[in-house]
Amino acid sequence: MLTAYDFPTAKILDEAGVDVLLVGDTVGMVVQGHSTTLPVTMDQMIYHSEMVGRAAQRAMVVVDLPFPDGQLDILHSVKCGARVLKETQCHAVKLEGGAEQAERIEAMVRAGIPVMAHIGLGPQSVHVLGGYRLQRDIDRLVADAKAAEAAGAFVVLIECVPSQAAAAVTEAISVPTIGIGAGPDVSGQVLVTHDIVGLTSGYTPKFTRSFGDxxxxxxxxxxxxxxxxxxxxxxxxxxxxx
Incomplete structure (x- = not known):
């Protein structure tokens, strides 16, 4: 799984055999030049998702619900998820949060919107978390993953946790797990494409690797x-x- 924000990049990644393309709200940082993902709007996500959806011929395309569209009232989130499916050729949405988002996940799935849950470090909650910090509470991570699965999430993304925590989560649930900064004991991996091809403009996270320049x-x-x-x-x- 890799991020894509435009047609040519998505086409290349799709042809390369990437299984899942993520239209991430990381677009705010790696494309728009912001210091966080928080300024990204729903309209901007739709704009980028349209391009990626048109390019993908074989890969599944997942779209982030940006802040605060994944935190406002549940009906609002359902409507935003519906926009993704109606206005783009993408297939699912990603929603940050675990147990506290279970009701929202359930409502979206019930409405016919596939949901990828996102636990561990949540960039949309960076101010509440006090920065981009490793999340070490294994019990909470497992509880979040179980709640997301029970609510209907088809996969759980785990960000910035110790390897043993990600392994515990993967063992505890039956749906696949996707790791980013979560070690090798998960079902799959996701990285920001700009990081792996040398298009970064500053800080490079510990958990990424350059595969080209x-x-x-x-x-x-x-x-x-x-x-x-x-x-x-x-x-x-x-x-x-x-």
Whole structure:
């Protein structure tokens, strides 16, 4: 599972064999340049989800419900989830929270909206949590996962927890688990695509790994373009019309 926010990226990831594409509210940080995910709006999520949904031919596409659309009254959240399914070609929504979100998850699933639950570190609750901190309470994590599963979540994403905590959660529930900063003992992994291809603009989390350096390639291409334009070697006859 990897994040995607636009058509060309989603198309590449889909063709590469990525099973699930996440249109994450991380768009606020890695694309818009904010310090948190909190400024992202529902309309912006729909905008990006439309692009990703059109590109995906085989991958499942999951869309984040942004703050505060996943925290306001339950009917509002159901309506937002319905927008995702009606206005994009995406398949499910992701909702931050565990036991405290059980009623909301149940209502959304009952309305025909598949829900991926998100437990552990919740970036939308960063101010309540006092920052981006490792979540160590295994009992609470297991209880959150069980509550989400019982409410109808088809998968549970676990963020920024010790490996043994993620293993305990995976053992405790029957639906798949997806880890990010949660060690290897989960059903699958998710990372932010920009982090794995070298398009980061600052801090890189401990739990990510660089699998390429697209940023370097882009910088070199832009430098070469500038040099050739200034030298008068671009455009050449081959790139000009007669």
């Amino acid at each position: 697209v940023g370097l390639v882009m910088r070199e291409a832009a430098q070469s373009y500038c040099q050739e334009v200034k030298a008068g070697t671009f455009p050449s006859d081959a790139e000009s019309f007669e």
